[in-house]
Amino acid sequence: MTHALRISELRKTFGQQQVLDGVGFEVPKGAIMGLLGPNGAGKSTLIRSIMGIVEPDAGTIELNGTPWSRDSVRGIGYLPEERGLYRDMKVGEQAIYFARLKGMERADAVRELKIWFERLEVDGWWDKKVSDISKGMAQKIQFICTVVHKPELLILDEPLSGFDPINARRIVEEVRSLAASGTTILLSTHDMPSVERLCDAVVLIDRGRVVLSGGADELRETGWAGEQEVVFRGNDIAFTNALGALAHLDGIQPDSVEGTRKAAIRLRNREQPGQVLHALADAVDIVEFVKVRPTMESLFIQAVSGTSSTETTP
Amino acid sequence: MKGSLVGAVIGREWRTRVFKKSFLLGTLLMPFLGVGFIALTVMLTEGTETQNLVLVEDTPGLITRMDAASGQFVPRCPGCFPERDNLEYRFTREAPADSVWKLDGYTALVEFDESVLQNKAGYLVYETSPGMQAKRRIERDLSHAMEHARVLESTELDWTEYQRLKFDLNLVDREALDAGSRTEGGGEEIRGFVGFMFSAVLFLVLAVYGGLILRSVVEEKSNRVVEVLIAAVRPEELLLGKVIGMGAVALTQIVAWSVLSTAVFTLFQFVFDSGLMPGNMAPGAGEVPADLLTVMAENEFTKILIEINWALMVFSTVVYFVGGYLLYGSLYAVVGASVQSEQEGQGMVFPLIMPLMFAYFFGLQAIENPEMAAFSWLSWFPLTSPVIMLIRVAVGVPMWELVLSIALLLLTARFMLWMAGRAYRHGVLAGDSTSGWKLLLQWVRGNGG
Numbered sequence: 153m154t155h156a157l158r159i160s161e162l163r164k165t166f167g168q169q170q171v172l173d174g175v176g177f178e179v180p181k182g183a184i185m186g187l188l189g190p191n192g193a194g195k196s197t198l199i200r201s202i203m204g205i206v207e208p209d210a211g212t213i214e215l216n217g218t219p220w221s222r223d224s225v226r227g228i229g230y231l232p233e234e235r236g237l238y239r240d241m242k243v244g245e246q247a248i249y250f251a252r253l254k255g256m257e258r259a260d261a262v263r264e265l266k267i268w269f270e271r272l273e274v275d276g277w278w279d280k281k282v283s284d285i286s287k288g289m290a291q292k293i294q295f296i297c298t299v300v301h302k303p304e305l306l307i308l309d310e311p312l313s314g315f316d317p318i319n320a321r322r323i324v325e326e327v328r329s330l331a332a333s334g335t336t337i338l339l340s341t342h343d344m345p346s347v348e349r350l351c352d353a354v355v356l357i358d359r360g361r362v363v364l365s366g367g368a369d370e371l372r373e374t375g376w377a378g379e380q381e382v383v384f385r386g387n388d389i390a391f392t393n394a395l396g397a398l399a400h401l402d403g404i405q406p407d408s409v410e411g412t413r414k415a416a417i418r419l420r421n422r423e424q425p426g427q428v429l430h431a432l433a434d435a436v437d438i439v440e441f442v443k444v445r446p447t448m449e450s451l452f453i454q455a456v457s458g459t460s461s462t463e464t465t466p
Numbered sequence: 467m468k469g470s471l472v473g474a475v476i477g478r479e480w481r482t483r484v485f486k487k488s489f490l491l492g493t494l495l496m497p498f499l500g501v502g503f504i505a506l507t508v509m510l511t512e513g514t515e516t517q518n519l520v521l522v523e524d525t526p527g528l529i530t531r532m533d534a535a536s537g538q539f540v541p542r543c544p545g546c547f548p549e550r551d552n553l554e555y556r557f558t559r560e561a562p563a564d565s566v567w568k569l570d571g572y573t574a575l576v577e578f579d580e581s582v583l584q585n586k587a588g589y590l591v592y593e594t595s596p597g598m599q600a601k602r603r604i605e606r607d608l609s610h611a612m613e614h615a616r617v618l619e620s621t622e623l624d625w626t627e628y629q630r631l632k633f634d635l636n637l638v639d640r641e642a643l644d645a646g647s648r649t650e651g652g653g654e655e656i657r658g659f660v661g662f663m664f665s666a667v668l669f670l671v672l673a674v675y676g677g678l679i680l681r682s683v684v685e686e687k688s689n690r691v692v693e694v695l696i697a698a699v700r701p702e703e704l705l706l707g708k709v710i711g712m713g714a715v716a717l718t719q720i721v722a723w724s725v726l727s728t729a730v731f732t733l734f735q736f737v738f739d740s741g742l743m744p745g746n747m748a749p750g751a752g753e754v755p756a757d758l759l760t761v762m763a764e765n766e767f768t769k770i771l772i773e774i775n776w777a778l779m780v781f782s783t784v785v786y787f788v789g790g791y792l793l794y795g796s797l798y799a800v801v802g803a804s805v806q807s808e809q810e811g812q813g814m815v816f817p818l819i820m821p822l823m824f825a826y827f828f829g830l831q832a833i834e835n836p837e838m839a840a841f842s843w844l845s846w847f848p849l850t851s852p853v854i855m856l857i858r859v860a861v862g863v864p865m866w867e868l869v870l871s872i873a874l875l876l877l878t879a880r881f882m883l884w885m886a887g888r889a890y891r892h893g894v895l896a897g898d899s900t901s902g903w904k905l906l907l908q909w910v911r912g913n914g915g
Contacts, residue, residue, distance in 0.1 A: 255471075
């Protein structure tokens with residue numbers, strides 16, 4: 153299978169600091185991959201290496217199955233975390249300029265930009281100077297400048313920063329739409345909900361190394377330690393007695409529906425949830441028996457700090 | 467593809483600056499200010515120059531004799547006192563008191579005694595200074611008259627024979643100058659001054675547009691555009707586009723100034739020659755209004771302007787502008803890439819443009835002595851040649867030296883552009899923690915990212 157991006161054994165040192173220490177992962181074509189990691193983990197250096205802004209000391213980068221080249225990078229849509237626009241330039245002229253730097257002819261750029269401006273409802277700002285528009289509006293313009301040339305690979309570094317919730321949702325929809333049309337996306341962010349909503353796969357790096365990678369579902373499944381949520385009608389003592397040695401009870405509290413109780417349990421043997429359900433069903437009236445997989449955030453924290461944390465979101 | 471990327475960068479730099487109100491205003495205003503300055507000089511010359519009537523008190527009778535027909539003292543050498551605008555002489559053996567000769571309409575009194583032939587000193591007495599130009603003319607005229615008196619007193623030659631025998635040697639180095647580079651016409655000092663005017667303009671343009679490059683690079687760093695740019699364009703290409711784009715802005719301004727200045731000057735000349743100017747509108751009976759060029763030729767400053775070999779000077783200026791601009795523009799860009807603010811950049815730029823400033827001040831001194839050896843060396847050295855060589859071109863320079871100087875400048879500029887491109891990437895993407903000389907030193911040591 154040809155990957156949109158394949159990175160192997162990438163290393164980079166700045167002075168005495170090893171920023172990338174043998175990083176390697178693959179991004180399948182058409183996937184949305186989350187690039188996660190704490191501050192200073194090496195994400196920006198990794199992205200800059202892909203973009204040819206930083207020259208790695210060792211390792212290889214392949215784009216669409218071919219070795220990295222300056223010309224292949226120009227096709228990538230890149231939205232850096234630290235981004236901006238020329239304040240004294242008109243919005244439309246500026247967007248055309250960036251599109252031309254991505255190899256578009258002026259006429260094509262104008263046509264495509266008009267479509268995007270209309271789609272993100274910024275078409276009234278074409279002739280305004282950047283200094284006259286809001287930060288959120290400028291963020292939209294930057295997003296448009298990143299995607300207007302229809303890149304096959306899109307690298308977005310904190311794309312939602314600076315957006316209000318409504319516009320953030322709008323951008324998430326556009327990212328989804330781009331992925332649906334075949335664009336491969338590498339998404340670097342600290343916004344875990346957007347990772348949950350968007351990413352098919354994630355790669356987590358810490359101190360310049362990959363500490364976790366794989367499909368989002370697969371990772372959450374692997375990280376599941378037997379947590380279950382049980383909604384029932386009945387006596388708490390009967391429920392606890394029924395659990396016996398099969399599971400550990402983390403707590404019981406009233407549920408939103410009157411007369412029901414909600415319990416958080418951890419199976420002693422995560423392979424046999426049916427056995428626990430059967431035992432509980434004999435003692436109380438079971439309303440829900442839901443598997444609680446770890447969130448991306450808890451996986452992130454666990455991987456980085458070594459501590460375990462789960463939340464009860466199904 | 468690469469060409470179109472650089473072209474896009476050039477286009478952006480050019481458009482965003484040329485269509486700015488401040489640029490348009492400056493470009494349109496400068497020619498009017500320049501020609502207005504000339505017009506003011508001419509109008510002041512024509513309209514307000516003092517009419518000097520000088521009384522020469524020749525007590526020992528060295529240079530005057532009594533003319534029996536008129537009953538007045540007249541010069542022994544009439545040719546020593548040529549007819550001049552705004553300057554007339556009267557002669558006497560004994561001048562009245564100051565309060566009296568002033569009442570008689572004289573503006574100045576020249577006094578000397580018998581010792582003048584030995585100590586070469588006399589007095590110019592006035593209430594209001596006749597001006598430097600009139601004073602020089604009076605000195606020149608009286609020196610000729612004294613010389614005339616000495617010749618008649620000490621030799622058996624008559625004045626005409628003496629003048630024929632008098633010899634002023636003008637040395638021209640034939641070996642160093644070929645026919646193509648020899649400049650005809652006025653004195654070297656005047657030509658040197660013309661060259662210096664051009665080099666001064668070039669110095670200003672290099673400093674101003676270098677400063678604009680620095681500001682532009684710092685702006686791209688501070689508004690975070692640079693990372694998007696570097697992802698699309700090589701740092702070397704971005705730098706090249708930026709420097710060329712800004713240079714195109716400078717050339718646009720220079721061309722616009724030249725065209726507009728010519729147009730405005732032509733209009734001014736037309737208005738002046740048609741007698742509509744205040745200083746030229748009321749000629750006396752039988753007088754023909756002087757045309758502008760004649761009036762300018764009579765003024766020491768404006769005279770220089772019409773003695774310029776414009777074609778040669780403009781060609782040299784353009785070549786040295788291109789070379790000098792690429793060289794210093796690259797330096798400014800590297801500085802811009804290595805600092806966090808324009809103020810920090812200005813501090814760093816100062817030592818880098820010291821050679822240019824040195825050349826500027828040296829050029830000022832070298833006008834009077836253009837043949838000194840250091841003048842030649844500095845006109846070859848690329849960091850100083852853009853300023854120095856323009857003075858030499860105006861004075862007269864061997865073609866091989868000109869070619870060598872241009873070749874060295876362009877090669878150095880090309881090398882500097884290449885170096886700057888490498889430093890640029892390291893600088894523009896460096897974090898906020900490192901900047902200035904520290905960053906440049908890191909890059910020199912090869913710790914770039």
